[in-house]
Amino acid sequence: MTIVACTFGDPTASGEVEELLTLARRLSESNASDLRWLVAGSAPRAAVEELAAAYGVATVDRIDDPKLEGAAPDASVEALAQYCASRPPATLLLSQTFDARLVAPRLAGRVNATVMMNAVDVENDVGTVRVTVSAYGGDTRAVYELTGDGPHVIGVMANATAPERSSGATPVINDVSVDLSRIEERIRIVERTPEQGPRLEDANIIVAGGRGLGSADKFHHVEDLAEALGGMAAASRPIVDDGWADPSRQIGLTGKVARPALYIAAGISGASQHMAGCSAAKTIVAINRDPDAPIFRYARYGIVGDCIELLTELTNAVKAR
Ligand SMILES: Cc1cc2nc3c(=O)[nH]c(=O)nc-3n(C[C@H](O)[C@H](O)[C@H](O)COP(=O)(O)OP(=O)(O)OC[C@H]3O[C@@H](n4cnc5c(N)ncnc54)[C@H](O)[C@@H]3O)c2cc1C
Known part of the structure; x- marks a missing residue:
């Protein structure tokens, strides 16, 4: 029995690789299966070795082919x-990145998994x-039991x-060759929003604002408190849709999933789709004028009150420390 954790490209580019290797190792230890880390696409060898050693992966398989550069779902499925x-x-476990979503179901179809x-x-x-999967738009958790020898292809959320x-x-690194000569990508990503600066997913403190802020010009109250606390500002989806905050700030099912130590939610109702992105926070502080x-x-x-007043007071209090 072999458990494979599969990642694409440079493993240092996101924290999801560490999460996947941790889960895969735990799984392999629980029934004494072999554990392999499959790295598809170009990845710095030293970083791969270091991560494999740090996360207890003894065997790494690398598939490095120019056709796997960038977003390459057709080539990835074939490889x-x-x-x-x-x-x-x-x-076979994959971190459920945007690219992996295009690969996992098609791969499963190809290998009858x-x-x-x-x-x-x-x-x-x-x-x-x-x-255990997040189901019904993040509303609930469902547990599936997969029987048989597999293969099972599983997309794991960030x-x-x-x-x-x-x-x-020290891990053993194998270079695995595949034949991608006949593959022509049918999906071409023509534009991708560049991610700049620190990622919400890695933030230790997040202050998020929702529709209760009232208007776009109030979002700076969220940013002010986030800055005073040394954290990051975030938003619920409606205020992103309305242009009050940048899409890269959205927390939730269709946004970022974060696990900060502290999550302050101001003027956010707590819809399940929002909570899907922050319920793993260690401590959630909610500011809402509706006690229900x-x-x-x-x-x-929980603080029942006006979020603008409270954000301002909290910011002043933090700055006065
Ligand atoms: C498929 C799908 C995916 C979705 N994905 C996401 C997602 O990724 N992220 C996300 O956030 N949402 C998502 N949503 C939308 C989600 O269902 C909610 O509509 C949304 O989270 C509500 O945002 P909100 O809490 O800012 O607004 P509202 O639900 O309108 O809540 C505003 C809150 O502010 C409070 N309030 C009002 N005035 C004040 C004040 N002055 N002071 C204090 N409190 C005040 C109100 O009491 C209320 O609780 C998704 C929905 C669907 C169907």
Whole structure:
């Protein structure tokens, strides 16, 4: 039985690789399966070695082919299908990035595998792989039990697993060759919003604003408190849709999933689709003028009041420290 954690490109470009390797290692340890890390696309060898050693992965398979550069779903599906044919995995885990969403279901079709997306946890039970997924638009969690020998292809959501290092021996790195000569990409990404600066997913403190702010010119109150606390500003979807905040700031099911130590939600009702992006925060503080707002069900601390007044007071208090 082999568990394969598959990532694309430079593994240092996002924190999701550490999360995936942690989950894959936990899974392999629980039923003594082999663990392999499959790195598709060009990735600095030293970084791969360092991460593999730090996360206890003894074997790394690399597929480096010019056709895998950038977003290359057709080439990725072909490369992974050839890999699975030569080294059949019981379970293949992918971080559910935008690119991986284009690959996982098609790969499953090619290799006749079960496919599960939106996974937030994966465990082994006797003879089954138990996958907990976020379902119904983040409203609920569903648990699936996958039976048989696989392969099972599983897309794992960002921030579902807290990275945990585990020292291991120096990893063995294998270069795996595949034949992509006949592949012509049919999907071409013509424009991608460049990500600049720190990522919300990695922030330790987030202050988020919602429609309760009242208008676009009030979003700076959220930014002011975030800056005073050394954190990042975020937003609910409606205010992103209305142009009050940049789309890169959106938290939730269709935005970023974060796991900060502190999440302050101001003027946010607490819809499940928003909470899908922040409910893993260690401490949630909610500011809402409606004492029955659903967000209070998730919050450790709740403040009933006007969010503009409270954001201003909190910012002044933090600055006065
Ligand atoms: C498929 C799908 C995906 C979605 N994805 C996302 C997503 O990724 N992220 C996301 O955020 N949403 C998402 N949504 C939308 C989501 O369902 C909610 O509509 C949205 O989260 C509500 O945003 P809000 O809390 O800012 O606004 P509202 O629901 O309008 O809540 C505003 C809150 O502010 C409070 N308030 C008003 N005035 C004040 C004041 N002066 N002081 C204090 N409180 C005040 C109100 O009591 C209310 O609770 C999605 C929806 C769907 C269907």
